[in-house]
Amino acid sequence: MDHFLYKNGVLHAEDVPVADIAAAVGTPFYVYSTATLLRHFRLFDEALDGMDHLVCYAMKAASNQAILKTLGDAGAGMDVVSGGEYRRARAAGIPGDRIVFSGVGKTADEIRTALEGGIRQFNVESEPEMEVLSAVATSMGKVAPITIRVNPDVDAKTHAKIATGKSENKFGIPIARARAVYAHAASLPGLDVIGIDVHIGSQLTDLAPFEAAYQKVADLTEQLRADGHNIRRLDLGGGLGIPYERTNAAPPLPTDYGAMVKRTLGHLDCEIEIEPGRLIAGNAGLMVSKVIYVKSGEGRDFLILDGAMNDLIRPAMYDAYHDIIPLNEPAPGTEQQPYDIVGPVCESGDTFAKQRMMPPLAADDLVAFRSAGAYGAVMSSEYNSRPLIPEVLVKGDQFAVIRRRPSFEEMINRDTIPEWV
Numbered sequence: 106m107d108h109f110l111y112k113n114g115v116l117h118a119e120d121v122p123v124a125d126i127a128a129a130v131g132t133p134f135y136v137y138s139t140a141t142l143l144r145h146f147r148l149f150d151e152a153l154d155g156m157d158h159l160v161c162y163a164m165k166a167a168s169n170q171a172i173l174k175t176l177g178d179a180g181a182g183m184d185v186v187s188g189g190e191y192r193r194a195r196a197a198g199i200p201g202d203r204i205v206f207s208g209v210g211k212t213a214d215e216i217r218t219a220l221e222g223g224i225r226q227f228n229v230e231s232e233p234e235m236e237v238l239s240a241v242a243t244s245m246g247k248v249a250p251i252t253i254r255v256n257p258d259v260d261a262k263t264h265a266k267i268a269t270g271k272s273e274n275k276f277g278i279p280i281a282r283a284r285a286v287y288a289h290a291a292s293l294p295g296l297d298v299i300g301i302d303v304h305i306g307s308q309l310t311d312l313a314p315f316e317a318a319y320q321k322v323a324d325l326t327e328q329l330r331a332d333g334h335n336i337r338r339l340d341l342g343g344g345l346g347i348p349y350e351r352t353n354a355a356p357p358l359p360t361d362y363g364a365m366v367k368r369t370l371g372h373l374d375c376e377i378e379i380e381p382g383r384l385i386a387g388n389a390g391l392m393v394s395k396v397i398y399v400k401s402g403e404g405r406d407f408l409i410l411d412g413a414m415n416d417l418i419r420p421a422m423y424d425a426y427h428d429i430i431p432l433n434e435p436a437p438g439t440e441q442q443p444y445d446i447v448g449p450v451c452e453s454g455d456t457f458a459k460q461r462m463m464p465p466l467a468a469d470d471l472v473a474f475r476s477a478g479a480y481g482a483v484m485s486s487e488y489n490s491r492p493l494i495p496e497v498l499v500k501g502d503q504f505a506v507i508r509r510r511p512s513f514e515e516m517i518n519r520d521t522i523p524e525w526v
C-alpha cells in the first residue's frame with residue numbers, strides 16, 4: 106500500500122497534486138512519500154514484536170539524507186555497504202551502534218572509518234577480510250563485533266543479477282565450511298564473534314527460500330554454540346519483494362515474514378536484525394516524466410519521454426516491470442492503446458515498456474512510474490550528459506526538494522582539461 110492515489114481524477118502524493126511538484130521543479134524527477142516510508146518501516150518493526158530486534162534499513166535502495174533521517178528518527182538502524190554509505194548514515198544522525206556494515210569488499214580504510222565512528226557490527230564475508238579487520242581493530246586498540254555471512258546454497262528464485270544465496274554467487278562463506286571459519290575468527294585477537302548473517306537475494310516473492318535458509322541458520326546456531334561460540338545475534342538480511350505488477354499475486358507481507366521468523370528462530374533466544382531495502386522504499390517513490398513526442402512507427406506508436414534509462418535503469422538492467430500511469434486519471438471506459446514507452450538515450454535498451462496498454466497520450470502529458478523508490482535515483486547516472494534528476498519528499502500537504510537538479514555548468518565543470526591538452 107502507498108500514498109499515491111487519484112483524488113478527483115488527479116494523482117496526488119499524499120495531499121499534494123503531483124502536477125504541482127512538476128510545475129515547481131520541472132520533469133523528470135523522483136518524489137517520495139514520508140507516510141509510505143514510515144508505514145513500511147513500522148510494518149516490519151511490528152512484525153518482529155515480542156523478539157529483541159532491530160530493523161536496519163538497507164540504504165542502498167534509496168539513500169537521500171532526508172530519507173535516512175526520516176527513518177532514523179523513527180528508530181531504524183541502517184545497513185551500509187560502503188564507506189560512503191557509512192558517512193551518509195552518520196551525517197543523517199544515525200548513531201554508530203545502529204549501523205551494520207555489510208559488503209563483500211570492505212577496504213581497510215572503510216573498516217577504520219567505521220571503527221573510529223562507531224559500529225554495531227561488521228558482517229564479514231571472507232577469511233581474508235576477517236584477518237584485515239582483526240589487524241585494523243588491533244592496531245586501533247579495539248575489538249570489532251562481527252557476524253559471518255554464510256551462503257546457505259538456497260535458490261531464491263529471483264532475477265539472476267539479484268540472487269546472492271547460491272554457492273556460485275560471490276557472497277558469504279559456504280555454510281558447509283562455517284564451523285572451521287568460525288574457529289578461525291575466534292582465534293583472531295581483534296574480533297568478537299557475536300552472530301550469524303545471511304542474505305539470499307532481492308525481490309523474493311515467496312517465503313519458502315527464506316525459511317529454508319533460516320532453518321539452516323538455526324541448525325548452525327546450535328552447532329556453533331556446541332563448539333563454544335556465544336552466538337547471540339542473527340542478521341537475516343533483506344530481500345522481501347514488492348508487487349511491481351498489480352495484476353500478479355501479491356508477495357507475502359512483513360507480518361507473514363515475521364511470523365515465519367518467530368517460527369524458525371524464536372526458540373534460539375537471539376537478537377534479530379533484518380535489512381529490508383526495497384520493501385521500505387520501493388512503493389514509497391514515483392518517477393515522474395513528461396511525454397516529449399508521440400511518434401508513429403511501422404505498426405507501433407512510441408511514447409518518447411524526457412526520462413530515460415540513466416534516470417531509472419531497472420527495466421534495462423533487470424528487465425523490470427513498472428506500472429506507468431497518467432497524472433490525470435482516464436475517464437471510465439476510456440479506450441486503451443498499445444505504446445512502446447522509451448527515453449531519448451541513444452540505445453535501444455532505453456525502453457521502459459513494449460506494447461503497454463495506456464490511455465491515449467499527447468505531447469506534454471505527464472506520467473508517473475510507480476514503485477520507483479528503491480534502486481531508482483541511487484542507480485542513476487549522467488549518461489548522455491543528462492544531469493541527475495531531482496528528488497522531492499512529500500509529507501502531508503508539504504513538499505521539499507531534497508536533492509536539486511544540478512546546472513549544466515556544474516555537470517561540465519567537474520571535468521578539468523590539463524594545460525597540455
Ligand SMILES: *Cc1c(COP(=O)(O)O)cnc(C)c1O
Pocket residue numbers: 163165166184186207208304306307308342343344345380381382383384479
Ligand atoms: C541489498 C541488500 C539488502 C536489501 O535487499 P532488499 O531486496 O532491498 O530488501 C539487505 N542486505 C544486504 C546485505 C544487501 O546487499
